Structures are given as structure tokens and as C-alpha cells.
Amino acid sequence: RIAYVNGRYVRHADAAVHIEDRGFVFADAVYEVCQVQRGFIVDLTRHLDRLDRSLSEIRIRPPMPRAALSGIMRQVLRRNHVVNGMVYLQVTRGVAKRDHVFPSPDVRASLVVTAKSLNPAVNAAKYATGITAITVEDNRWGRVDIKTVGLLPNVLARQQAKEAGAQEAIFVDGEGNVTEGGATNLWIVDKAGNLVTRPADHGILSGITRRTLLDVAERLGLPVTERRFSVAEMLEAREIFVTGATTICLPVVSVDGVTIANGHPGMTAQKIREAFFAVAE
Numbered sequence: 413r414i415a416y417v418n419g420r421y422v423r424h425a426d427a428a429v430h431i432e433d434r435g436f437v438f439a440d441a442v443y444e445v446c447q448v449q450r451g452f453i454v455d456l457t458r459h460l461d462r463l464d465r466s467l468s469e470i471r472i473r474p475p476m477p478r479a480a481l482s483g484i485m486r487q488v489l490r491r492n493h494v495v496n497g498m499v500y501l502q503v504t505r506g507v508a509k510r511d512h513v514f515p516s517p518d519v520r521a522s523l524v525v526t527a528k529s530l531n532p533a534v535n536a537a538k539y540a541t542g543i544t545a546i547t548v549e550d551n552r553w554g555r556v557d558i559k560t561v562g563l564l565p566n567v568l569a570r571q572q573a574k575e576a577g578a579q580e581a582i583f584v585d586g587e588g589n590v591t592e593g594g595a596t597n598l599w600i601v602d603k604a605g606n607l608v609t610r611p612a613d614h615g616i617l618s619g620i621t622r623r624t625l626l627d628v629a630e631r632l633g634l635p636v637t638e639r640r641f642s643v644a645e646m647l648e649a650r651e652i653f654v655t656g657a658t659t660i661c662l663p664v665v666s667v668d669g670v671t672i673a674n675g676h677p678g679m680t681a682q683k684i685r686e687a688f689f690a691v692a693e
């Protein structure tokens with residue numbers, strides 16, 4: 413495998429950043445994960461728009477123009493022979509002596525790009541059976557709309573899910589409302605048949621898959637409401653599913669041991685997933 417690190421294509425096994433890189437020391441860094449389907453990067457423009465926004469929110473200057481960046485992403489995909497899989501990109505504030513305040517403006521941002529193939533059969537199996545989830549307290553900071561690599565709460569939540577025999581953790585805020593999954597956005601089909609997801613405020617990551625699914629739902633003529641909903645409402649929903657770049661749209665069939673609807677993946681999730689690739693660019 414080959415990775416891109418600060419201007420060089422290197423063997424993945426040898427790819428490294430400095431121990432004083434602020435991404436390593438402070439999680440002072442942002443990232444993107446894009447799905448690759450039949451050689452194309454799905455929703456690339458939206459991912460690069462979100463990257464620009466994340467960088468600007470934490471005041472890191474973009475490491476290079478957008479065309480150069482997407483050129484590197486394609487090059488990493490090509491050098492790794494990835495046709496179906498994902499490409500990962502991370503930008504940090506660069507290497508500087510440890511000090512919380514920003515380093516001098518001439519410290520250059522670090523850029524790392526990796527890629528890997530994913531076996532579509534693995535997701536297919538999950539689509540067929542659905543996944544199970546647990547709820548956890550959302551104890552993250554107030555700006556999870558910024559896609560930073562400071563993911564410790566997500567790491568602990570997903571580990572807790574795994575130890576409970578589940579595949580996703582669902583974050584619940586102080587009001588008892590669902591925010592999102594450990595690495596996904598969450599949707600329900602409510603009792604009235606409406607597709608419901610939390611508004612993209614500072615309390616969730618505004619997922620690219622979420623954004624595209626809103627377009628998909630509109631095309632399919634499905635009624636959609638962006639509003640908050642409680643854990644109790646979620647448990648009584650007709651369907652629950654989670655969305656993210658690597659899984660697209662995955663049904664959740666049980667939460668905290670409670671079976672959702674009849675315990676099988678719902679029709680809405682399936683319809684949406686099938687329509688997804690017609691809309692995504």
C-alpha cells in the first residue's frame with residue numbers, strides 16, 4: 413500500500429508524521445472520509461466544501477488548492493488500485509514545539525492521504541440483517557459540526573457498543589434527544605410515516621451522506637422533517653437507519669435490546685439505498 417504524506421508518496425508501512433505534529437499532540441486537525449464506487453469519489457465536491465469549512469472554523473489555511481488536493485486523492489486511489497473502497501484525508505496545523513497557542517503562520521499544515529479497498533459483500537450482509545445499537549450519553553464538546561480528529565468520545569462509545577455486542581452507539585443529549593451515531597447520522601421513520609432526522613446544528617456532524625439522502629428522499633417523494641426526537645420516539649419508530657460515507661444507509665433493528673418494529677430492515681431504508689447512487693455524484 414501507498415500513502416501520501418506532505419508531498420511524498422511513500423510505502424504505507426513507512427508513512428509517518430513527526431512526534432510534534434499538532435494532529436498527534438493536540439488532535440489539532442480535521443479530516444474527511446469519502447466513499448469510492450467504481451473508481452469515482454462519491455460526493456467529492458461536498459466533501460471538499462465541508463473540509464474547507466472545518467479548516468476555516470479552526471483557522472487552518474488550506475494546504476493547497478482544491479484541484480491539487482483532489483489530484484492527490486485520485487493518485488492515492490490509483491496507486492492502491494482502489495475501485496470500491498474509501499479515501500481518507502487529514503490536515504493538521506503542522507509541526508511545532510508544543511504550545512497550545514497557534515504556531516507562527518509560516519508553519520505549514522500537514523497533509524496525509526490514504527486509501528483502501530472495501531469488500532461490498534461485507535456491507536451487503538449488514539444491509540440484509542440490519543445492525544444493533546446501544547444508547548450512550550453525548551458527552552462531546554459543543555462543536556461536533558467541525559470534523560476534527562478529536563474522536564475520543566466516539567472511540568469510547570463504539571468500544572462500549574462492541575463490548576455490548578452491538579455495532580453502533582447512539583449519542584443522546586442532556587434533554588433525552590438523539591443526536592447521531594458514533595460515526596453516522598441517525599434517521600427514523602416516525603409513526604406517521606415521516607422520515608425524521610435531527611437538524612444540522614452544532615450538535616451533529618452535517619453528514620455528506622445525510623445531505624445527499626435528503627435529496628434522494630425528495631426525489632422519491634418521501635415526506636422528510638428535520639426535527640429533534642427523543643429516545644422514546646426512536647424506540648417506537650417504524651424504522652431506524654444510520655448513514656455515513658462508508659456504509660451509505662444501514663438499518664438498525666434493535667436498540668438497547670429493544671426490538672424495533674418487527675426486527676427486520678425496513679422498506680424505506682432499502683428504497684433510499686437503492687436510489688442513492690442515482691443522485692450522488
Ligand code: PDD
Nearest residue numbers: 445594595596597617619620621656657
Ligand atoms: N464518519 N457523524 C459522525 C460523528 C461521523 O463521524 C460521520 C462520518 C458521520 C457521517 O458523515 P458522512 O456522511 O459525511 O460520512 C456522522 C466517518 C465515516 C468516519 O469517521 O469514519
